[in-house]
Amino acid sequence: MLEASKMVDRTVDAMSGPRGKKPKKALSGRNIMIYGILLMVSLYYILPLWVMVMTSLKGMPEIRMGNIFAPPVEITFEPWVKAWSSACTGLNCDGLSRGFWNSVQILIPSVFLSIAIASVNGYALVNWKFKGSELFFTILIFGSFIPYQIMLYPIVIMLRELGLYGKLGGLVLVHSVFGMPILTLLFRNYFTSVPEELFKAARVDGAGFWGIYFRIMLPMSLPIFVVAVILQVTGIWNDFLFGVVFTKPSIYPMTVQLNNIVNSVQGVKEYNVNMAATMLTGLVPLVIYFISGKLFVRGIAAGAVKG
Amino acid sequence: MASKPLSARLTRNLNAKIAALPMIITTLVVFLGGTIWSVVYSFTGSKLLPKLKWVGLKQYDRLWSNSRWEISIENLFWYGIFALVLTIAIGFLLAVLLDQKIRFEDTFRTILLYPFALSFIVTGLVWQWLLNPEMGIQHIVRSMGWESFTFDPLYNPDLVLIGLLMAGLWQGTGFVMCIMLAGLRGIDEDIWKAARVDGIPAWKTYLRVVIPMMRPVFITTLVIVAAGIIKLYDLVVAMTSGGPGNASQVPAMYVYDYLFQAQNLGQGLAASTMMLLSVLIVLIPWAYLEFGGKKHA
Amino acid sequence: MTYSVQIKDLDLHFGAVKVLQGLNLNISEGEFIVLLGSSGCGKSTLLNCVAGLLEPTDGQIFIKGNNVTWEEPSKRGIGMVFQSYALYPQMTVRGNMSFGLKNAKVPKAEIETRVNRAAEILQITHLLDRKPSALSGGQRQRVAIGRALVRDVDVFLFDEPLSNLDAKLRADLRVELKRLHNQLKNTMIYVTHDQVEAMTLADRIAIMKGGVIMQLGSPDEIYNRPQNRYVADFIGSPSMNFLDGEYRNGTFVKGDLSIPVQGYAFATQPVEGGAITVGIRPEHIVTGPLVASAPYRTTTTVDLVEPMGSDTLVWAKIAGEPFRIRMDGQATVAVGDTLEIGIDPSRASVFDAKSEERL
Numbered sequence: 001m002l003e004a005s006k007m008v009d010r011t012v013d014a015m016s017g018p019r020g021k022k023p024k025k026a027l028s029g030r031n032i033m034i035y036g037i038l039l040m041v042s043l044y045y046i047l048p049l050w051v052m053v054m055t056s057l058k059g060m061p062e063i064r065m066g067n068i069f070a071p072p073v074e075i076t077f078e079p080w081v082k083a084w085s086s087a088c089t090g091l092n093c094d095g096l097s098r099g100f101w102n103s104v105q106i107l108i109p110s111v112f113l114s115i116a117i118a119s120v121n122g123y124a125l126v127n128w129k130f131k132g133s134e135l136f137f138t139i140l141i142f143g144s145f146i147p148y149q150i151m152l153y154p155i156v157i158m159l160r161e162l163g164l165y166g167k168l169g170g171l172v173l174v175h176s177v178f179g180m181p182i183l184t185l186l187f188r189n190y191f192t193s194v195p196e197e198l199f200k201a202a203r204v205d206g207a208g209f210w211g212i213y214f215r216i217m218l219p220m221s222l223p224i225f226v227v228a229v230i231l232q233v234t235g236i237w238n239d240f241l242f243g244v245v246f247t248k249p250s251i252y253p254m255t256v257q258l259n260n261i262v263n264s265v266q267g268v269k270e271y272n273v274n275m276a277a278t279m280l281t282g283l284v285p286l287v288i289y290f291i292s293g294k295l296f297v298r299g300i301a302a303g304a305v306k307g
Numbered sequence: 308m309a310s311k312p313l314s315a316r317l318t319r320n321l322n323a324k325i326a327a328l329p330m331i332i333t334t335l336v337v338f339l340g341g342t343i344w345s346v347v348y349s350f351t352g353s354k355l356l357p358k359l360k361w362v363g364l365k366q367y368d369r370l371w372s373n374s375r376w377e378i379s380i381e382n383l384f385w386y387g388i389f390a391l392v393l394t395i396a397i398g399f400l401l402a403v404l405l406d407q408k409i410r411f412e413d414t415f416r417t418i419l420l421y422p423f424a425l426s427f428i429v430t431g432l433v434w435q436w437l438l439n440p441e442m443g444i445q446h447i448v449r450s451m452g453w454e455s456f457t458f459d460p461l462y463n464p465d466l467v468l469i470g471l472l473m474a475g476l477w478q479g480t481g482f483v484m485c486i487m488l489a490g491l492r493g494i495d496e497d498i499w500k501a502a503r504v505d506g507i508p509a510w511k512t513y514l515r516v517v518i519p520m521m522r523p524v525f526i527t528t529l530v531i532v533a534a535g536i537i538k539l540y541d542l543v544v545a546m547t548s549g550g551p552g553n554a555s556q557v558p559a560m561y562v563y564d565y566l567f568q569a570q571n572l573g574q575g576l577a578a579s580t581m582m583l584l585s586v587l588i589v590l591i592p593w594a595y596l597e598f599g600g601k602k603h604a
Numbered sequence: 605m606t607y608s609v610q611i612k613d614l615d616l617h618f619g620a621v622k623v624l625q626g627l628n629l630n631i632s633e634g635e636f637i638v639l640l641g642s643s644g645c646g647k648s649t650l651l652n653c654v655a656g657l658l659e660p661t662d663g664q665i666f667i668k669g670n671n672v673t674w675e676e677p678s679k680r681g682i683g684m685v686f687q688s689y690a691l692y693p694q695m696t697v698r699g700n701m702s703f704g705l706k707n708a709k710v711p712k713a714e715i716e717t718r719v720n721r722a723a724e725i726l727q728i729t730h731l732l733d734r735k736p737s738a739l740s741g742g743q744r745q746r747v748a749i750g751r752a753l754v755r756d757v758d759v760f761l762f763d764e765p766l767s768n769l770d771a772k773l774r775a776d777l778r779v780e781l782k783r784l785h786n787q788l789k790n791t792m793i794y795v796t797h798d799q800v801e802a803m804t805l806a807d808r809i810a811i812m813k814g815g816v817i818m819q820l821g822s823p824d825e826i827y828n829r830p831q832n833r834y835v836a837d838f839i840g841s842p843s844m845n846f847l848d849g850e851y852r853n854g855t856f857v858k859g860d861l862s863i864p865v866q867g868y869a870f871a872t873q874p875v876e877g878g879a880i881t882v883g884i885r886p887e888h889i890v891t892g893p894l895v896a897s898a899p900y901r902t903t904t905t906v907d908l909v910e911p912m913g914s915d916t917l918v919w920a921k922i923a924g925e926p927f928r929i930r931m932d933g934q935a936t937v938a939v940g941d942t943l944e945i946g947i948d949p950s951r952a953s954v955f956d957a958k959s960e961e962r963l
Contacts, residue, residue, distance in 0.1 A: 017664065017673070018671055019664050019673060021660070022673070034409060038409070038415050042415060042419065045418050045421070048434065049433075051433070051436065055436065067450070068442055117330070120327075121327060128320050130323055130324055137330075139339065140334050140338070145530070145586060146338070146586060150579040150583045151337060151345065152562075152566060155341060177337055180330060208322065209323055234424055237426070238425070238426030238427070238428075240428050245563075245567065255426050255541075258429070271442070274432065274436070275433075275436060278432045278433060282426070282429040285424040285425060288424065293413075296420075300485050300486070301485065301486065497687070498690045500657050500686065501691075501751070503676075503677045504657075504684045505678060505707065505755075506676070506677075506708055508707075515703075516692045520693055520694065
């Protein structure tokens with residue numbers, strides 16, 4: 001069929017010499033180095049998690065005698081039960097469960113409110129530019145770099161004026177404000193990639209600001225909403241500073257309560273209970289992380305993308 | 308364009324403006340207003356409550372003559388330099404390793420990034436436990452036969468920053484790696500091919516071609532990481548509470564204590580203004596490079 | 605005879621996907637070969653295999669008689685030009701052109717001479733101290749060619765080098781490439797999906813599809829005697845008209861239509877009553893006074909007219925099939941006109957309807 005294949009070549013012996021893939025040693029020096037380093041680094045990264053889990057499953061006598069890296073001889077879930085329901089902070093001995101439920105109560109409205117505000121912001125910034133909108137956005141992004149410490153006290157005053165200081169609602173508001181820069185950036189970048197024709201077509205069809213947002217933008221940006229939820233859930237759950245400053249002991253979020261349990265100076269240190277409590281607090285973001293996989297990475301990358 | 312009546316200009320895109328109200332209030336009232344309020348009151352002698360009683364630079368004089376502040380600044384400086392250089396260097400190197408078309412890339416990435424999902428409090432408490440001299444790493448090494456082995460950074464004022472660094476790097480390197488990996492993946496495949504045809508070894512291609520091409524990624528990462536370091540607070544609270552003694556004090560801690568514990572508002576606000584200043588020193592040149600440069604190009 | 609590049613039984617599989625299949629190609633010294641095909645046909649993959657940037661699953665590659673199958677790209681004696689230019693953005697033009705040489709420890713004076721000579725050939729001497737970001741697309745591609753030129757190699761590989769340029773620049777640079785080849789007389793392998801580039805530049809064109817060469821031949825052969833229906837359809841714009849029918853007693857029959865094809869030089873005589881396809885290029889259909897001398901004549905009604913300036917494309921129907929006729933740009937035709945046309949079967953292509961091979 002082909003002239004080329006019919007042409008028999010006599011200058012080179014087709015059977016001689018290298019052919020096909022260059023054989024490679026699986027254990028080349030290069031591979032040993034790459035996998036060796038990665039395995040060692042991975043070990044360094046896994047070790048704390050391993051130790052945390054192992055310690056939380058041991059009894060105190062075993063901890064005092066043994067090796068923190070060793071798996072428990074006798075597995076006990078008592079530390080977890082104690083951390084959850086009866087660990088003490090000061091005079092309060094009802095465990096981390098209180099902090100957990102506080103965090104949940106803070107988390108749900110904060111995530112909802114911050115994402116609602118930021119997605120509308122992003123949408124307005126892309127499709128409904130008004131005089132000064134870019135300036136506000138620039139200040140917003142700059143604000144995310146400014147140390148929160150400088151705004152703490154003024155916010156205390158504002159919340160007091162609003163009657164929200166020391167209340168869950170106040171903390172929800174603070175999270176919505178400080179979540180705004182990164183989330184607005186996220187949504188703005190996403191909406192920029194939506195073809196403008198779609199927006200124009202909807203306007204020609206007579207849809208207004210909210211009509212386009214709810215019927216066109218919202219349904220087609222579910223993935224970015226998931227990214228935003230991941231970002232906010234981990235961010236708000238892990239917050240410590242705002243919790244300490246804007247709430248009072250009875251409604252401390254889980255991280256603050258955890259720190260108070262572990263770093264309280266009273267009584268005998270129960271390392272197994274401490275590690276179980278630490279693990280419990282870390283569990284929510286860890287579960288989100290392992291479930292979300294690539295979306296978590298996408299959320300991180302969004303933070304590094306230029307505005 | 309002829310000037311329209313004011314009311315018409317205000318009602319144009321009215322819905323968008325109403326929708327953007329939370330953002331406008333946040334930027335104007337909280338970010339700008341709050342910052343200016345703090346800076347202004349740092350020049351007053353406010354104690355428990357804010358009072359406009361001017362004292363000039365007195366709060367700053369007191370701040371800089373306070374040994375605790377001096378230690379805080381020194382700590383942040385050294386911690387910052389090492390954390391910045393090491394997270395970026397290690398993060399980049401790990402990204403390069405993951406970029407070698409290796410097997411199990413996703414597994415390695417998942418392992419290297421998971422600490423970033425954890426809070427600084429959890430990070431600090433885990434490492435506090437690992438570095439516990441009676442039961443942690445020091446104890447293990449000693450029980451393996453090296454009796455004189457000493458590694459107790461959390462109880463040794465000279466080493467405490469190393470302890471913080473170990474935890475801080477563990478938590479933050481994965482993040483830098485992720486950004487760097489995205490940067491490396493953004494490099495045109497053809498550049499690598501051209502370098503191979505030119506006979507440039509891979510390490511030299513990274514050094515002479517890829518790293519220069521990734522300059523914007525490096526700068527952005529640098530700014531994000533640096534801004535994070537200046538805010539350093541939770542990790543220290545969880546790991547050392549500023550101890551032993553005052554050996555691991557940081558500015559954010561100083562601010563918190565003076566604002567909410569010592570009831571010395573003016574002093575706390577002066578310290579927070581200094582923090583703002585240090586961030587601006589990082590931020591302004593970057594903003595100038597990033598946004599100012601574009602207009603000229 | 606030694607070939608410049610020889611490809612023997614080349615296979616490349618990505619998992620279960622066979623990108624190249626048992627591919628053979630011999631390229632003579634100084635030949636300009638164009639690999640042409642639509643995207644995904646394996647043309648770029650083949651080029652990357654020759655460059656050593658992809659490892660074949662099986663088969664061998666020889667350059668100047670040396671088996672280079674396992675050789676590093678830089679040691680194969682090739683230079684390569686990429687679609688995205690792939691210039692090192694942080695280096696000047698001079699830096700881009702000399703980076704590989706410096707790395708190979710070529711003496712400084714020698715580098716200087718080679719860079720200056722290449723710059724002169726490509727007329728980019730005045731750009732040597734600029735950075736790629738300060739150059740236009742056409743200038744960048746010249747620098748990319750210069751980077752290949754300084755390597756002093758026998759074989760140049762081009763991977764769609766003009767695809768990122770606008771139409772006018774593409775035409776200019778195409779002419780320059782042709783001139784460059786005439787001047788240097790190196791072997792060049794050139795990948796493109798643009799048939800105009802292929803027709804104008806190539807000594808021989810290899811048309812690829814599904815990792816296989818469908819036809820290898822001079823532009824003239826490819827255009828006038830396509831080996832199969834795929835090549836016939838692929839080459840030529842507007843593309844060839846095809847009529848499916850039967851061969852009966854020296855005549856192509858489709859319904860009421862019967863075109864005598866005795867004048868056609870059959871390579872293989874079709875079976876009596878066998879299904880055949882006749883392909884006629886729109887520009888080979890004559891109109892006006894020329895119809896009188898055509899071996900086959902008929903009339904048709906104009907459906908649609910597309911004036912394109914230099915010529916006019918007329919859509920009509922023959923035996924119920926849409927049919928394109930290329931007329932002079934000055935021709936005055938209107939929809940509904942009755943048009944007398946003439947066809948010369950000796951200029952047509954006849955294919956077996958089943959195997960789609962030329963008869």
